[in-house]
Amino acid sequence: MARKKRQKISAGSNMGRYEALIFATGAVTLSLEVLASRIMTPYFGVSLYIWAGILSITLTFLAVGYYLGGRISQRFEGEGLETLFLAAPAVSALSIALATALYPILFPLLSNVDLILGSFTGGFILLAFPLMALSAMNPMLIALQRHARARGDGGAGRVFFISTVGSVAGVLLTAFVFIPNVTNYRAILLLGLVLCAAVAFLAFRSAALTRAGRKRVYAGCAVATVLCGALLFGQERYIAAISKVSEQPLEFSVRAEYTSMFGNVKVVQIQPRSGEGEPILAYVQDGLVQNRATLDGVSLSPYTYVLDSLAHAFVPDARAAVVLGLGAGIVPRDLKGDGLSVDVVDINPDSLSAATEFFQFEPEGISVWFEDARTFARRCTREYDIAILDLFQGDGTPDYLLTVEFFQDVRGCLREGGAAVMNVFLNERDEEPNRRLLATVAAAFPRVVEYLSPAGSVFVVGTTGRVVEEVSPDLDKVPAHLRDVVARTLLSGRLIARRDLLGVPPVTNDQNVFSVIFADAQMRLRRNVVGLFPPHVLVN
Numbered sequence: 001m002a003r004k005k006r007q008k009i010s011a012g013s014n015m016g017r018y019e020a021l022i023f024a025t026g027a028v029t030l031s032l033e034v035l036a037s038r039i040m041t042p043y044f045g046v047s048l049y050i051w052a053g054i055l056s057i058t059l060t061f062l063a064v065g066y067y068l069g070g071r072i073s074q075r076f077e078g079e080g081l082e083t084l085f086l087a088a089p090a091v092s093a094l095s096i097a098l099a100t101a102l103y104p105i106l107f108p109l110l111s112n113v114d115l116i117l118g119s120f121t122g123g124f125i126l127l128a129f130p131l132m133a134l135s136a137m138n139p140m141l142i143a144l145q146r147h148a149r150a151r152g153d154g155g156a157g158r159v160f161f162i163s164t165v166g167s168v169a170g171v172l173l174t175a176f177v178f179i180p181n182v183t184n185y186r187a188i189l190l191l192g193l194v195l196c197a198a199v200a201f202l203a204f205r206s207a208a209l210t211r212a213g214r215k216r217v218y219a220g221c222a223v224a225t226v227l228c229g230a231l232l233f234g235q236e237r238y239i240a241a242i243s244k245v246s247e248q249p250l251e252f253s254v255r256a257e258y259t260s261m262f263g264n265v266k267v268v269q270i271q272p273r274s275g276e277g278e279p280i281l282a283y284v285q286d287g288l289v290q291n292r293a294t295l296d297g298v299s300l301s302p303y304t305y306v307l308d309s310l311a312h313a314f315v316p317d318a319r320a321a322v323v324l325g326l327g328a329g330i331v332p333r334d335l336k337g338d339g340l341s342v343d344v345v346d347i348n349p350d351s352l353s354a355a356t357e358f359f360q361f362e363p364e365g366i367s368v369w370f371e372d373a374r375t376f377a378r379r380c381t382r383e384y385d386i387a388i389l390d391l392f393q394g395d396g397t398p399d400y401l402l403t404v405e406f407f408q409d410v411r412g413c414l415r416e417g418g419a420a421v422m423n424v425f426l427n428e429r430d431e432e433p434n435r436r437l438l439a440t441v442a443a444a445f446p447r448v449v450e451y452l453s454p455a456g457s458v459f460v461v462g463t464t465g466r467v468v469e470e471v472s473p474d475l476d477k478v479p480a481h482l483r484d485v486v487a488r489t490l491l492s493g494r495l496i497a498r499r500d501l502l503g504v505p506p507v508t509n510d511q512n513v514f515s516v517i518f519a520d521a522q523m524r525l526r527r528n529v530v531g532l533f534p535p536h537v538l539v540n
Contacts, residue, residue, distance in 0.1 A: 017202055018144065018202070019159070019162050021089070021137075022138065022159060022166065023163070023166035023169070025092075026162070026163035026166025026169075026170065027166040027169045027173060028195060029166075030174070031170040031174040031178065032127060032130055032131065034171060035188050036054060036127055036188075038264070039188070039540065040054070040119060040122050040126070041540075042264070042287025042539075042540060043107040043110070043287065044110075044115050044526065045525075046395055047515070047522050048519055049115075049116050049119070053116065053119040053120040057120060058123070062131055065131060065134065066138060072140060073143035079209060079213055080213075081143060082144060083209060083216060085144060087199075088136055088137045089133070089134065089198065091133040092131075092133040092192070092195055093192035093195040093221075093228060094192075094220065095129035096191060096192040096195075096224075097231060101227075101238075104535040108531065112527065112531060115526060138160060141155075142155055142156045142159050174187070175261050179260065180261060182259065183257065183259055183540060185539050189228045189231055189232040190232070192224060193228050193232070196221040200218060203217040203221075242535050243535045243536045249273055250272060250273065251270070252268055252270055252537050254267070254268055254536065254537060256357065257540070258353060259350075262350070263348065263394070264540035265283070265348070265351065266284045266537065267281055267284070268533075269282075270282055280293065280295070281293050281294070281359065283328040283354060286394055287526075287529065287530065287533070288392075288395070288529055290327050290328065290392060291304070293360075297330070297359055301330075302478075303453070303457050303459075304334070305482070306451070306486055306490060307331050307390065308331060308334050309471055309474065309490055310419075310490070311335070311388060313468045313471040313472075313490075314386075314419040314421070314466070315417070315418060315419050319340060319385055320340060320382070320386075322342075322343045322345065322380075322384045323345070324377070324391055326344050326368070327346075327351060327392075328355050328358075329352075329359055329361030335388075340385075340386075342365075343368075344367070346368070346369075347371065347373070352370075373389075373391055373401055374400060377410050377412070377413055378409045380413035382413070384415070386420075386421065387418070387421070388420075388421050389420060389421070389422040389424075392425075395526055396525075399512050399514035403440065404443045404507065404508050405509050407420070407445065407462065408444045411464070417465030418463070420445065420461065422459065424460050425522070425525075426458045426521070427520070427521040428521065429520075432517070433514075433521070435500075435504045436504060436506070436514075437460075438504075439506045441460055442501055442506070446464060447464070447465075448496040449463075449467060449494065449495050450493070451490065451494075452489070452494075453485060453488070454489070455489075469494070470491055470493055471493065472490075473490045
């Protein structure tokens with residue numbers, strides 16, 4: 001009886017510290033989910049189906065953890081239960097370390113099989129065991145509190161309140177501290193180290209643990225700490241080692257990496273291993289190449305020349321242009337060089353850093369706004385002659401930037417006779433989603449012209465002014481090997497007749513279905529490009 005009483009008092013004295021641990025593990029739980037979504041993006045994209053996989057895996061294994069924690073609480077009590085409670089974060093940290101070691105190897109293979117199945121499997125690898133171990137702690141702490149202090153609900157309400165508030169803190173910490181300042185690979189390993197440090201401290205302070213129980217907790221923390229630390233501080237060597245497994249004819253070196261809440265941007269230098277040919281720079285966002293250029297800033301992406309040519313063809317007397325989407329900065333740089341007054345809007349400040357440091361973009365004389373294109377267009381006060389829409393994030397243009405209301409706001413930024421020139425994403429296997437997009441643009445602009453590139457790109461011009469169905473290409477600035485693609489694109493103009501869009505409903509804010517109807521095409525794009533890069537380029 002005396003022994004049970006001492007255990008009860010000892011356990012009760014630890015409750016405040018254990019509640020702090022539950023707060024921390026709640027924070028880690030949601031932080032893991034957010035980081036997992038960003039880790040998976042370069043391999044599986046950000047389609048609606050993939051997000052469904054991440055959320056369902058998260059909720060499934062939180063539920064499994066709650067159930068297992070309840071069963072453990074029924075079978076153990078006192079020092080045994082307390083040992084298992086403190087061991088759970090070490091198990092989670094060990095699972096994090098193993099998942100971090102495996103995902104750079106497995107995710108490229110999974111993405112080549114099936115993106116939906118691969119994303120579910122990827123979510124399982126990253127989240128299942130860490131979340132199961134952490135969520136099992138909630139019912140275990142409730143059982144410990146019930147043994148320490150009799151309460152009506154055994155402290156259940158308080159435990160889940162503290163854990164949920166911790167989850168809120170985890171989301172905020174991840175969004176505003178981890179993601180802008182630490183790569184996702186490093187951030188997830190830091191979570192493992194934090195769990196180990198917290199548990200080792202609490203095990204040292206616990207008066208209820210026996211010497212044997214304390215040793216078991218220390219041993220688990222030590223193993224997880226070594227693995228997390230080795231992967232964290234040996235990241236470059238480890239990723240380089242697995243990158244050499246499949247040698248490619250091209251050599252990829254990451255010149256710079258920028259992390260922010262708006263995505264992961266890398267500047268990648270690509271050159272033949274043979275030493276023949278000039279190296280090029282690629283602007284890579286979330287695993288997709290957004291632009292390519294020579295080291296001295298000459299664009300190697302045909303779309304930049306097409307956008308520039310269409311803008312001048314539809315508004316030959318243009319004086320002012322707004323470019324929505326900075327990227328590598330080549331399009332606004334060229335418009336400025338043509339004598340136009342240029343404003344640029346981009347949600348990600350890192351784009352400006354990459355453009356100025358590597359792609360010869362000079363912001364002097366250009367007004368750069370760091371803002372969402374939607375809010376900028378809505379409050380637009382200046383009239384422009386041209387609006388260039390080059391808005392890509394994740395696997396395509398965000399769906400809220402493809403509605404009638406957005407295109408109407410863009411039109412409101414243009415003077416009469418102005419034109420909006422868009423680089424858009426279409427479905428090469430299904431014409432119906434493409435007609436929905438054209439109908440949406442046509443709901444805001446009286447005349448719409450479509451251009452199809454033999455390289456697969458699509459360009460749409462919406463205008464209140466004259467229509468130029470055939471653009472005479474000026475190819476002097478275009479590299480010789482790109483001239484045929486650019487010329488054929490500019491000569492492919494097709495005026496969209498209103499009768500062709502009869503019965504096709506435009507997409508509005510009230511019912512935006514683009515994330516669904518373009519999901520298959522976006523996943524095909526992602527699957528095609530994942531195999532192009534070695535692990536050290538895709539790991540963010």
